Amino acid sequence: MGTKEILENLKQSIIDGNRKATPALAQKAIDMELPPYAIVTDACSPAMAEVGELYQQGEYFVPEILMSAKAFEAAMAVIEPHLKSKRLEFTGTVVLGVSEGDIHSIGKNLVAIMLEASGFNVVDLGTDVPAKKFIGAAIKSNADIIGVSALMTTSMIGMKDIVRLVKEEGLGVKVMVGGGPVNQEYADSIGADAYGRDAMDAVRVARNLMEDVRGA
Amino acid sequence: MQSxxxxxxxxxxxxxxxxxxVxxxxxxWIFNNYGLDLALVDRDGEKMAKSWLAFNKEFGADSVCPMLSPMLIPEYYGSEMRIPPGGFPLLVKPxxxxxxxxxxxxxxxxxxxxRxxxxxxxxxxxxxxIxxxxxxxxxxxxxxxxxxxxMDTQLIMECLVEDPAFIERAFAFSxxxxxxxxxxxxxxxxxxxDFSDPVASPDMVSPRMYKRFFWKHDREVAKWIQSQGVHAIYHICGNVLRIIEEMQNTTARGLSVDAPLDLxxxxxxxxxxxxxxxVDPANIIMNGTPDAVTVACKEAMIRGGSNGRFILAPGCDVPPTSPPKNIDAMIRAVKQFGHYPIEF
Incomplete structure (x- = not known):
């Protein structure tokens, strides 16, 4: 199997969500002494980008994306120990979590994996996260963006507190929000900087916010 | 006049x-509105009934909506759940x-x-x-x-791809x-x-997967309910346009649809x-004004109900902190503008 073929097979395995076959393909690429960073940039990340496109086209839904995310993680578990250092430069740092009173994690997990696949450093706070914890983590990690997810109408209210605390603390961090009941109108009403419709849109939104951060 | x-x-x-x-x-919401705690009230039939009777008297809607506790089956089988103050039940440990x-x-x-x-x-x-x-x-x-x-929804999603035989057994058991x-x-x-199936939402699974795994079970439920002489009302969250024909084919007499759907x-x-x-539960009923509720209700009625076969309702469960005046506005809207023929 040649270099091109192994990378293509690895990429396709991730797209197919085959988490059983993917680690062996990643290991094979390592054994062939391909540069680990190139395996990520030429196979793993493009695979997740294509998964995102398949979602946008209505081909993939949550189960398919989840399995691709699992396969991506399985590949990265093989490759990461071989990377001499973590990425020299992240696209940006995102503190991510599910709003307080809510434990629905699937959407947040998908956002995390898509952001990571796009070169972001993700600080994942998990679910049921109080507003103050977002602020503390953003300060500690010198984050560029806070991303908040909520699936429930009762927990989306907590997003407002995060936006307020960011302003009160005078942090330069941007706040992006998303999740089932959230829409652009709600994001605007609480003063959030951006709204992401889904995990793929969150990547676009985060990239746009990074332009604002860098331009500030 | 019809009741x-x-x-x-x-x-x-x-x-x-x-x-x-309507x-x-x-x-x-109903229990929150009458100062009761959802976490406690589901074991007290008298208090639940009193809340709905008070609602019936105060608001004059066309229905009351008692519940079978959403905690019943999960806790019976050992799932750990919790209800945050003023919130909905959450699965802590499946x-x-x-x-x-x-x-x-x-x-x-x-x-x-x-319960x-x-x-x-x-x-x-x-x-x-009543x-x-x-x-x-x-x-x-x-x-x-x-x-x-x-079980965790993420595990269900994974098994839909990797272990469909298990999913079939699990759905049949449920x-x-x-x-x-x-x-x-x-x-x-x-x-x-009224049985809701948010996991079947096109926001989660493809129409193909819905048809393969979900539809036949929901159809069985709808047919079974109606074989007992009771109407089946079938709710799926999100924009169900792509599966609305299949929803109808379950034979459920009412299709309860969420705010993102274009009626x-x-x-x-x-x-x-x-x-x-x-009517949008979060952005209109919870966060809107009575005037905004009226506008949304009129729009729903004209787009979904101008030729009958329509019941005005929230797109999904009313958020517990929704202002009562917005609920009142929904009920007023049908009484003021909902008489056939619909003309505003």
Missing amino acids: GKELIDTALYGGTPERIP SIVSTA AIQEPADLDKLEAFDLAGEP IAAAVDCVKRLVKE GSNTFIWLVCIGPISTLSRL VEVFKTTMEPLIEIGVDAI AQARDRVPDATLIGN
């Missing part, structure tokens, strides 16, 4: 009532951690279950007090989504449990059972279905 019960019955049988009926489908755990679960035994007894007590009181004129609309979580409180828990309520005079497009796809919805 609320007659209005809803007419709409569910596909006719055109005197005016568009149903405030709510599990947590009973099924891996597929093999399903085989450890036995058939549901109704004996001594205080069943409370739901029966509540419904009996409502039937006795059942002749007010529609008794029982709200519950459907069997497929109940499974998402027995359907049997659902029927067992519903039987005592059917016997005492509910008019409809006019849905009406084109399923002209004969009775649509129920779809």
Whole structure:
């Protein structure tokens, strides 16, 4: 199997969500002494980008994306120990979590994996996260963006507190929000900087916010 | 003049009532509004009934919507749940951690279950007090989504791809449990059972996967409910336009639809279905003003109900902190603007 073929097979395995076959393909690429960073940039990340496109086209839904995310993680578990250092430069740092009173994690997990696949450093706070914890983590990690997810109408209210605390603390961090009941109108009403419709849109939104951060 | 019960019955049988009926489908809001805690009230039939009777008197909607506690089945089988103050139930630790755990679960035994007894007590009181004129609309979580409180939804999603045989078994098990828990309520005079299946949403699974795994079970549930002489009302969250024909093919007499659905497009796809919805629970009912509620209700009525077969309702369960004046605005909207022919 040649270099091109192994990378293509690895990429396709991730797209197919085959988490059983993917680690062996990643290991094979390592054994062939391909540069680990190139395996990520030429196979793993493009695979997740294509998964995102398949979602946008209505081909993939949550189960398919989840399995691709699992396969991506399985590949990265093989490759990461071989990377001499973590990425020299992240696209940006995102503190991510599910709003307080809510434990629905699937959407947040998908956002995390898509952001990571796009070169972001993700600080994942998990679910049921109080507003103050977002602020503390953003300060500690010198984050560029806070991303908040909520699936429930009762927990989306907590997003407002995060936006307020960011302003009160005078942090330069941007706040992006998303999740089932959230829409652009709600994001605007609480003063959030951006709204992401889904995990793929969150990547676009985060990239746009990074332009604002860098331009500030 | 038709009673609320007659209005809803007419709409569910596909006719055109005197005016568009309204149903405030709510599990947590009703108790929050009357100072009760959802975490405690589901074992007290008298308090649940008193809340709905007070609502019926104060707001004058066409239905009351008692519930079978969403905590019942998950906690019976060992899932750990919690309800945050003013919130909806959350799964903390699922009973099924891996597929093999399903085989450890036995058939549901109704004996001594205080939440069943409370739901029966509540419904009996409502039937006795107001059942002749007010529609008794029982709200519950459907069997497929109940499974998402027995096991993590992410595990369900993974098994849909990697272990479809397990998913088939798990769904079939949950359907049997659902029927067992519903039987005592059917016997005492509910008019409809509204079962929700948010996990089947096109926001989550593809129409292809919905048709393969979900549809037949939800159809079985709808047909079983209606074979008992009760209307089946079927709710799926999100924009269900791509599966609305399949939803209708379950035979459920009412399709309860969420705010993202364009009612006019849905009406084109399923002209004969009775649509129920779809005022935005978060952005209109919880966060909007009464005027905004009125505008949204008029829009829903004209887009979904101008030719009958329509019941105005929230797109999904009313958020617990929604202002009562917005609920009042929904009910006023049908009474002021919902008489046929619909003309504003």
